[in-house]
Amino acid sequence: MMSIHKFSTSLFFFVISCTLFAREKDLLSGTYTLQELHQLLIPQAEWTPFPKLDDRDGWAKADQGSLQLAIPAAESYLDYKWPTVPATTYRADGWRKYERLLWGTRNVLKSLIMGEIAENKGRFIDQIINGIWAMCEESWWGMPATVPGEYLGMMDVADPIVELWSSETGVLFAWADYFFGEQLDAISPQIRKRIYHEINHRMFKPFMEKDYWWMRFNEDGGGPNNWNPWICSNWINMVLLLMEDDEKRTAMIFRSLQVLDEFLNPYPQDGGCDEGPSYWTGSAGMLQCCFELLNIASNDAFRYVYESEKIKNMAQYIYKAQISSEYYLNFADADPKVNIDVGLAYRFGRDIGDQDMIKYAATYRKPRTPLVSTHFFLNFFALFSHDELQKAPQGLPLPSDVWFPDLQVMIARDKDGSADGFYVAAKGGHNAEAHNHNDVGMFVVYYNGAPLIIDVGRATYTVRTLNNKDKRYELWMHRSDFHNLPTVNGVDQHVDFVYRASDVSYKPDKNKPSLTFDVAKAYPAEAAINKWVRTVQLERRKAVLITDVIDLETAKSISNHLVTCYPVEVKKPGELLIHYAPENGKKIDFVIEYNPRQMEASIEKVKYETEEDTTVERNWGETIHRIVFKVTTPKTKDTFRFRIKPVA
16 A cells, blocks of 8 residues: 555656646756755665675676676776876866876776775775875866866866866765775775865865856857766765765755756757767766766656656757767767767666667667776666666667757658668757857768768867867868858858858758758858858758859859868869768769859868867878869859769
């Protein structure tokens, strides 16, 4: 018989779910009052999210094959010498050296923690203590060049800031305390005391008292990016595990709900991530981590979130943006190939009840779960859901038609559920997106799951790409003239929220789906564009057609650009050949048809010359070519057409 308390709680959750669709704003912080949250949270002293170290029966339920992988990894660090961090490496110009130091030591500590959990013989405890103490001695746990300019350089240790990499360190301390607290106290009570002191000083106090850039709308008017849920997921870990005062613990969790709503409220209803699929784990994925932690800390009091259409859409974005088993849509700073956390994607699909997402995640499962390099606590979720994932059905959804109305991105392919044939994606949007490129009106074309007309995507992150807007757009891969876009009267697109697409129209069609938009407002006034209406159309199983209808104030010079990762040659005026040669596919020549009476084509091989080019080379090799279609007699009103099709 159900108790009155359980019946009342179930009724409460039912009422919440029934009213969810009428109120998506403040989905997390607007559902429970502070007092209600206090009643729902399991007290810290009673909370056991995963088995304690000495609960070997509990750990026997984890995947043993994966868990045992941790022991030899930890053994390799038994004689590891924990490095000191020279002061000069905190400077922005030394951040790569510091990055290697920071991630090297954190990965060692992760391996040692997992090794001790797996073996439980105390062999790795001394090195875990050495690692914790060494990191406590570091002046700052953050990463130079990833924070706003006012924080660059050496940190004021009396006034630390909460940012991504500091939160990644704090979460390691929290789990080390949870699993090894008794062992640490037996050696010295000063170890845990030091952990609490550092977390309180570096994380708890500033998070509660300050309003950081990653918590709210940015200066360009956009909502917070992936740092918000990523940091909050780490914060929730630390608070739930370390804060012994349950009233303070509740207040701190409530604060995290408010911060998360700052991310969720402006997030597009269509669930589209303007940072791209390679940021899905850090954005929607980390939001799911917050949900999982909150639910196991409150007996599922936050399960109602999975009824939200926005949350469902955010989860599904990752497989809707998939091109083939290898490639993903990589507008802006995204990478063309993505390594998702399979367990995380599986559990998100399971929780929203999406069989397509379950199959998608299960397709990439492995017999053993590799321990993650970031998002440390996902190890535990993965170890205890491994068997469930291994039994799940597999299959890639690869939907034939996808439209993200808020993101203004169209996706269309020849065959539903298959990477065979053409895939085309096009975007409107604006030029103040997270990790923005000046790319309004951009499109890509893939064939048989491999790239044909590409978006170069992300550069190597440096001070120039992350913290200097002016210098960022001096780099070629961020500029519109190295995207599949026009340069008009010598002027390219500019960066800011006002530079955007207008009159966007998506037309689903069984045979000829298309997206039409005016990109004129993506260019400054000196480009002298009244209208530049572009239509990107897939003629299924035949070709891709790009049509630009223009209306200019003046027409001094016009050129259009296409970028490919294969060699190109002009077969004859009006026909340009791309020698498509994917690594694991059939070589096919593609022809780009254009009007030779309007344009002349030239081909440039892109040269790699800067540090930022290294990621481009890693993703695409040394074969990126830019095709320039120069209009020979510019007119104020004209129409340009490009038809891309395989050679018969």
